[in-house]
Structure formats: structure tokens, C-alpha cells
Amino acid sequence: MAAESESSPRFADVVFTSGVVLTMNPDQPLAEAVAVRDGRIVAVGTGAEIEPLTDRSTRIVDLGGRCLMPGFVEPHGHVTEEAFVLGPAVDDIRPATIPAADDVVAAIKAAVAKRGGGGTCCYGWDPLLQKGLPTPNLAWLDSVAPDTPLVIMHNSGHLAFFNSAAATWLGLSKDTPDPAGARFGRTADGSLDGAAYEARAVGACLHPFMPKPGEWPAVLNAEYARLNKAGVTTCSDMAFDAKLRPALAASSPTVRVRMYEMSGPKMGSDITPDNGDDLVKQVGIKTWADGSPWVGNIATSFPYLTNDTTRALGLEPNHRGRANYTPEQLKAIGEAYFPAGWQLACHAHGDEAVDMVLDVWGKLLAAYPRDDHRLRLDHVGTMRPDQFERAAALGITATIFVDHLYYWGDVLVDDLFGPEHGAHYANAGSALKAGLRISFHNDAPVTPVEPLRNITEAVTRLSKSGRVLAPEERITVDQALRAQTIDAAWQLFADDITGSIEVGKYADFVVLDGDPRTVDPARIADILVDATWLAGQCVYSRHAPGETES
Structure with missing residues (x-):
């Protein structure tokens, strides 16, 4: 049994027992009981080994054979953005919410009628999944809302339309x-055409809809609850x-939040890397080498297919996306933040964007060597x-948007890139074979926060229709579990306090109604989250109070 020193106080506040404990600790991968005191893990072992740490005041959580794991880690999400777009000021039209194109248009028209002159903002437009959507040009937008402001955000977050x-x-x-790093769509004479591309241009369209200062705590707390419900x-x-x-x-917060500040024109942060605490801390700086595959602006060495789908997206024959920055601009961002001690995270989907980042970061690391930099490439859809x-x-490490395979897998192959490039997307197998320490993410609100589906996708590589995409890129369940727990925590510089069930770490747990190692891999996504615990406190329960305890 792993336990703290004998000289420390003896009894636990909470004991989890009679279950399957997947620790993510290679030195003790399995256990059946865990003891917690003052929010920290004090012992991991068998039920008999943990029993002496209990007295009448100890809260006993009888797992009843269920699975206890480290709480899931979402290494690339958007807490404040999802809190905003799923909050009261925005109408949710995502494919996960409204699959049919006609229903999307009806929902937008209803939102315009409801919100009137106060302006309407809808989030989740996706013509690749909501087949049959109209072309959102200025004429169409003005016909839907001729007299009142209307902004529609693309589901990717990389594009917005405005009337x-x-x-x-x-x-x-x-x-x-x-x-910088963004643009507005324009007609031949330079007039705006109603489109905004990339974060800073999209953001310029959204500021009137943002919560007021007094409204932010409530919408953020609702977001934390959504994350806890998913076991995060x-x-x-x-x-x-x-x-x-x-x-x-x-x-x-009922989750540990790690922030990555957007790189901006001032080329510096007003805080230092030693800020915050174990609950909330800024750890890095984020930038975007390219955009989204769903709107045609990822920088690839190969073209998009030429077909009805890509024509409907407004892409010319043999279209290739472009990078958001020049190498010189990306170098300037790196030199502004990296020598100050910040971790850098760069969104890069296309292989040309990846090459540019690797070129720039290779020179940056040579000029400013650091033993433990954990520089991150994020999404890496077509990374070779x-x-x-x-x-x-x-x-350099990578976090992979493996959930793309489920929602857009068929689109990638049939509509955008063909089998050679579309099937070989989100190549987790190649990443592990190369020796990278990887993680998986959902990029919420782009897809729902669903760590268990990420694990299913990494192991099966099944699209929503059941097609298997590049089976040679499949990984094992154990590898996928690490990518959603300890290795994701490592990418966030949080592996010293969470991500595995080890003595001294916080009691951040998820209780599952099934063991991911023993169910059909295609059914891992269907396992239910029964409870989520943060620092020894239950922050989500699927059951009525007390129902999971004895």
C-alpha cells in the first residue's frame, strides 16, 4: 500500500472502497480503495489496508464495484467562451443541438423576432454537418434581419457572419x-462583405453580447457544472x-482552471508565470498558426477537393488554406513571451502550419534553451x-482533437480531403510511435465536453457512420486513458498535483459506472459519469444525495 508517513494524523475524512481504482500511476496501476484527508490522498491500496484509517467520523463511499479514476483533464477548452455562447445572450444552433438545416434557419428567425433591436447572436452554424444551409452572404443576412443587428458564429469559432x-x-x-492574425471579408472595392475570420476579427463582432461584469460569475459557474457532469x-x-x-x-470554480492568454498587439502579459494557485492559474500564451478545416483556412501542402461541398464553402478549385502569421510574426510572438518564462501553445491544423511552427520554435529553443518548456502544438489534424x-x-508535445473523427470523419474523407489525407487525420498512433506525450481534447464549445468519447475515438477511429479511419493509427485503451488524465495534466503543468491517484495529490476523482478497460471499446463513450470529486468534495452526482454512499 502507498501511504503517507506514520507520524501524520491517522484517520481519513473520506474513504472510497470496494471498487476498481485505475490510478494512472505506473508504480501502482490498480487498487481497490483510497483514503483522503484535507482534500489530499493519504493512502491507496486494498480495502483491508485502508480500513484502519477510518473511524466513526470518516465518510465511506462504497463504490460497489464501480470504477474510480483520476478526474478527466480537458487540456484545450474554452471555459469563458463556452460560458458565454451557452449563456442567456446567445442562441445555440450547434449541430449537436439542431441537426437539420431548415430547423437552424427557423431558430435564427425566431431568435431575431424574440430579441429585436437588442441584437441577435447565434452560435454553431456548420454547413458541413447541417447539410442544406443557405449561403450566409450579406444579402441573406439582411433578408433575415433587415433592421436589427444579427451575428452568426460558425461552429468552429474561426468565422462569424454579420448583417x-x-x-x-x-x-x-x-x-x-x-x-493582426485575422481579417474581415471584403468585396472587390474593399467594402466589408459580412464575414470575419479568426479570433480578433470574430471577437470584434461579439463584444456587445458579452455578459456584464455582474453576470459573469453565474455563467461561469454554469460552465463549471457542465464540466463536472462530464467528469472533468x-x-x-x-x-x-x-x-x-x-x-x-x-x-x-469547481474545476482547476489553467489559462492561456491570447497573444496580442502589446506583446506581453501584465502578470508573471508565478501567478495564481492550485485552483486557478495562468500557465501560458496562445496563438493561431492557421484556422479551421471546416471553413477552408488551414495551411496544408495539399489542396482541398473540388466538389459541390467545397464550392458551397466558397473555395476555388484546388484551394489551399493559408497561415495566419508569417514566420517573422510568429518569431516575434515567441521572443516576446518565451524568454519571460511562459509556455507557448499554438493552434496548428495544416501540415504547412506545423512546419512553420517547428521551424520557428526550433530556433527559439536554440536561442533560449529551457529544460522543461512543454511547448504545445494544438489540434494537429494533418500533422505527418x-x-x-x-x-x-x-x-514539443501535442494535444489532438480526436473527436473530429466522430463528428466530421466522413466529411474529411468524402467532402474535403479524400482518403489519403482525410482518413489519416488526428494521427495519435504516429504521435505515440514518435515518442510524444499526447493528450486529447474537445475544444468546447466546438464539440461537447466528452472525454469518454475521445477515448473511444482514439481506440476505434470510428466515424459517426461507423467507418474506420486509418486503423493503423489506433492506440490502446491504457494509452488513451493516460492522454485524458495524467499526460493532459502534464501538458498543463499540473501533473504534480492531479492527473493520477497517488499519495500527496489532490483527491480529484471521477466515478464511472463501468471500467473502460473491460467494455467494448466502441461503448466506452456510453459509460456514465456517476460522480465527480474535487479535492475530496463531491461537485457532481448523478444520484440523489446519499444514494452512492454507505
């Missing part, structure tokens, strides 16, 4: 400059706006095996 009334309301015009105890905010620090401080090997040689 003429919204442009006036937002102060956007022909003379509005494109922000640690998450990241990958496009954190420093202006929201007071709002975050006023909320009541040789690029994973190159990243491993530089000590």
Missing part, C-alpha cells in the same frame, strides 16, 4: 483595418482575455509522422 445593421452597430466599415476536474481556457480576470476571481518525430526531438 449590415450589425456592421453599423459595431462600428465596422470599409475603413476598419484587419487585426481540470480544464484549460485556451483563448483567455486578461480583462476577464476579475470575473473569474468572482466565480466559484515525420513532423511528430521532429517535434519529439525538440521536446
Whole structure:
């Protein structure tokens, strides 16, 4: 049994017993009981070994054969963005919410009628999954809302559409400059065409809909509850706006939050890397080398297919996306933040974008060597095996958006890239073979927070229709579990306090109604989260109070 020293106080506050404990600790991978005191793990072992740590005041949680694991870690999410877009000011039209195109259009029209002159913002437009959506050009947007502001966000978060009334309301015009790393769509004469691409241009369309300072705590607390329901105890905010620090401080987190501030024109943060505590801390800086595959702006060495789908997206024949930054701009961002001690995380989907980042970061690491930098490539949809090997040689890690395979797997092969590139997407097998320490994420609100589905996808590589995509890229259940727990915590510089069930770490747990190692891999996504615990406190239960205890 692993336990703390004998000189410490003896009895536990909480004991979990009579279950299957998957620790994610290679030195003690399995146990059947865990003891917790003051929010920390004090012993891991058999029921008989843990029993002496209990007295009449100890809370006993009888697992009844269920599975206890470290709480899941979401290493690339958007806490504040999802809190906003799933909050009261925005209408949810995501494919997960409204699958049919006609229903999406009806929902937008109903939202315009309901919200009127106060402006309407809808999130989740996705013509690849909601087949049959109209082309959201300025004429169509103005026909839907001729007199009131209307903004529609694409499900990817990398594109927004706005009508003429919204442009006036937002102060956007022909003379509005494109922000760094972003742009507005324009007609031949330079007039705005109602489209905004990438974070800073999209953000310029959203600010009137943002919660007021006094409203932020409630919408953030609702987001924490959504994460806990999925079994998540640690998450990241990958496009954190420093202006929201007071709002975050006023909320009541029931997850550990790790923020990545957006790189901006001022090229610096107003805090240092030694900020925060074990619950809330900023650990890095985020930037975007390219965009989203679903809107045609990832930087690849190969073209998109030319077909009705890509034409409907507005892509010319043999279209290839482009990077958001030049190598010189990306170098300037790195030199502004990395020598100051920050971890860097860069969104890079296309293989050309990955090459650019590896080139820039390789020179950055040579100029400013650091033993433990954990530089991150995020999403890496079309990253090649040789690029994973190159990243491993530089000590660079990757977090993979493996859930793309489920929702968009058929689209990737049939509509966008063909079998050669579309099937070989999110190549977790190649990443592990190259020696990378990887994680999985959902990029919420792009897809729902569903760590168990990520594990299913990494092990099966099944699209929603049941097609298997590049089976040679499958990984084992144990590897996938690590990617959603301890290795994800490591990427967030939180593996010293969470991500595995070991003495001294926080009691951050998820209780599952099944063991992911023993069910059909295709059914791992169907396992239910029974409870979530943070620092020894139950923050979510599927059952009535007391129902899971004895």
C-alpha cells in the first residue's frame, strides 16, 4: 500500500472502497480503495489496508464495484467562451443541438423576432454537418434581419457572419483595418462583405453580447457544472482575455482552471508565470498558426477537393488554406513571451502550419534553451509522422482533437480531403510511435465536453457512420486513458498535483459506472459519469444525495 508517513494524523475524512481504482500511476496501476484527508490522498491500496484509517467520523463511499479514476483533464477548452455562447445572450444552433438545416434557419428567425433591436447572436452554424444551409452572404443576412443587428458564429469559432445593421452597430466599415492574425471579408472595392475570420476579427463582432461584469460569475459557474457532469476536474481556457480576470476571481470554480492568454498587439502579459494557485492559474500564451478545416483556412501542402461541398464553402478549385502569421510574426510572438518564462501553445491544423511552427520554435529553443518548456502544438489534424518525430526531438508535445473523427470523419474523407489525407487525420498512433506525450481534447464549445468519447475515438477511429479511419493509427485503451488524465495534466503543468491517484495529490476523482478497460471499446463513450470529486468534495452526482454512499 502507498501511504503517507506514520507520524501524520491517522484517520481519513473520506474513504472510497470496494471498487476498481485505475490510478494512472505506473508504480501502482490498480487498487481497490483510497483514503483522503484535507482534500489530499493519504493512502491507496486494498480495502483491508485502508480500513484502519477510518473511524466513526470518516465518510465511506462504497463504490460497489464501480470504477474510480483520476478526474478527466480537458487540456484545450474554452471555459469563458463556452460560458458565454451557452449563456442567456446567445442562441445555440450547434449541430449537436439542431441537426437539420431548415430547423437552424427557423431558430435564427425566431431568435431575431424574440430579441429585436437588442441584437441577435447565434452560435454553431456548420454547413458541413447541417447539410442544406443557405449561403450566409450579406444579402441573406439582411433578408433575415433587415433592421436589427444579427451575428452568426460558425461552429468552429474561426468565422462569424454579420448583417449590415450589425456592421453599423459595431462600428465596422470599409475603413476598419484587419487585426493582426485575422481579417474581415471584403468585396472587390474593399467594402466589408459580412464575414470575419479568426479570433480578433470574430471577437470584434461579439463584444456587445458579452455578459456584464455582474453576470459573469453565474455563467461561469454554469460552465463549471457542465464540466463536472462530464467528469472533468481540470480544464484549460485556451483563448483567455486578461480583462476577464476579475470575473473569474468572482466565480466559484469547481474545476482547476489553467489559462492561456491570447497573444496580442502589446506583446506581453501584465502578470508573471508565478501567478495564481492550485485552483486557478495562468500557465501560458496562445496563438493561431492557421484556422479551421471546416471553413477552408488551414495551411496544408495539399489542396482541398473540388466538389459541390467545397464550392458551397466558397473555395476555388484546388484551394489551399493559408497561415495566419508569417514566420517573422510568429518569431516575434515567441521572443516576446518565451524568454519571460511562459509556455507557448499554438493552434496548428495544416501540415504547412506545423512546419512553420517547428521551424520557428526550433530556433527559439536554440536561442533560449529551457529544460522543461512543454511547448504545445494544438489540434494537429494533418500533422505527418515525420513532423511528430521532429517535434519529439525538440521536446514539443501535442494535444489532438480526436473527436473530429466522430463528428466530421466522413466529411474529411468524402467532402474535403479524400482518403489519403482525410482518413489519416488526428494521427495519435504516429504521435505515440514518435515518442510524444499526447493528450486529447474537445475544444468546447466546438464539440461537447466528452472525454469518454475521445477515448473511444482514439481506440476505434470510428466515424459517426461507423467507418474506420486509418486503423493503423489506433492506440490502446491504457494509452488513451493516460492522454485524458495524467499526460493532459502534464501538458498543463499540473501533473504534480492531479492527473493520477497517488499519495500527496489532490483527491480529484471521477466515478464511472463501468471500467473502460473491460467494455467494448466502441461503448466506452456510453459509460456514465456517476460522480465527480474535487479535492475530496463531491461537485457532481448523478444520484440523489446519499444514494452512492454507505
